Amino acid sequence: MSRPISITIDLDAIRQNFDYAHAIGNKSAGNNSQTMAVIKADAYGHGAVATARALANKTTLLAVSSIEEAVLLRQNHIRSPILLLEGCFCKSELSVVDDLGLQIVIHNQEQINDLLAAELSKPISVWLKLDSGMHRLGVPLIDSLNIYQRLSNSQNVSSIVLMTHFATSDIPDHPLVSQQLDSFKTAANAISQSNAPIPNSLANSAALMAIPESHGTWNRPGIMLYGISPFDQQNTLALPLIPAMQFCSKVIAIRKVNTGDPVGYGASWIAKKTSIIATVAAGYGDGYPRTAKSGTPVLINGRIAPLAGRVSMDMLCVDVTHLGDVNVGAEVELWGKQLLVNEVAQWSDTLGYELVTRMPTRAKRIFINQ
Secondary structure, eight states: OOOOOEEEEEHHHHHHHHHHHHHHHHHHTTTOOEEOEEOHHHHHHTOHHHHHHHTTTTOSOEEESSHHHHHHHHHTTOOSOEEETTOOSSTTHHHHHHHHTOEEEEOSHHHHHHHHHOOOSSOEEEEEEEESSOOSSSEEGGGHHHHHHHHHTOTTEEEEEEEOOOSSTTSTTSHHHHHHHHHHHHHHHHHHTTSSOOOEEOOOHHHHHHOGGGOOSEEOOOGGGGTOOSOSSOOGGGTTOOOOEEEEEEEEEEEEEOTTOEESGGGOEEOSSSEEEEEESOOGGGTOOTTOOTTOEEEETTEEEEBOSOOOSSOEEEEOTTTOOOOTTOEEEEESSSSOHHHHHHHTTSOHHHHHHTOOSSSEEEEEOO
């Protein structure tokens, strides 16, 4: 009998979330937007290869963060076009881009120089990233016209998409949102004055849902594909999302503790009355956050019970006194369709993004609706 912890990934949920993202983008863009699938970081912990296969008939472009992630997809016979969101980290990677037929983001002068000097078997598609105000990656707006002209005149470049990234799209009323929109549009208009209309890409998940003005030629949903809201506060536009990951285990021990008895490392939780404590086979070694506070909700037999004490490497304890009929073997959902990962993240002083992307390999993974 194996340890009962598991991670189940519902691939149909990912497909439905993609359809929702695509519909939003085309509602305001006159049915002209295309939707890539961002599957970096192993599809936000959901399995990049399985996700790519699940979306094979949905999207014509996948996005990853590195050559290594792209190579893994190609090794698993994923033939869809792939975009490297951070471009090449050194000029030697351009030969791999050439061999694998990848598309690249260009965001600094070194990358531009390497691309223009490279000997490639065929021209490649380039996504020119403009720094519209986040100041993380992107070429300066003042240099964008000159850089665009240099790239468009190169025999190594087959096409160019202009792109940028929002710093505060999850806070859509933040003044930086409109500033970035205006800055990007000003630069794009300057470039397009002497060229045909130029494809563009601005919207990530949050912008796609909350900033219709950002919808462009290509939209870039990431976290929403996996049924996780990018917003800290509840947002009605995120309600249709279907969580794709269910993190589950079982109760492996039940004990009664008396008033004043401690539970767990550090004796940080003290029973205020005679209590029933359930021990669950899940801990930070499985990806459950050690920073989860006492009181963090855990779903046992479909009902909420609070975490009691510190999370251990392999186990956590839950106060099930009010549930009354919990036995060894009871089903536990740590997060999933009924208990959202963002709620657990809030109790743990982090984001749902972090929890799902850092899952270790110890828990067995099950893919359903393939």
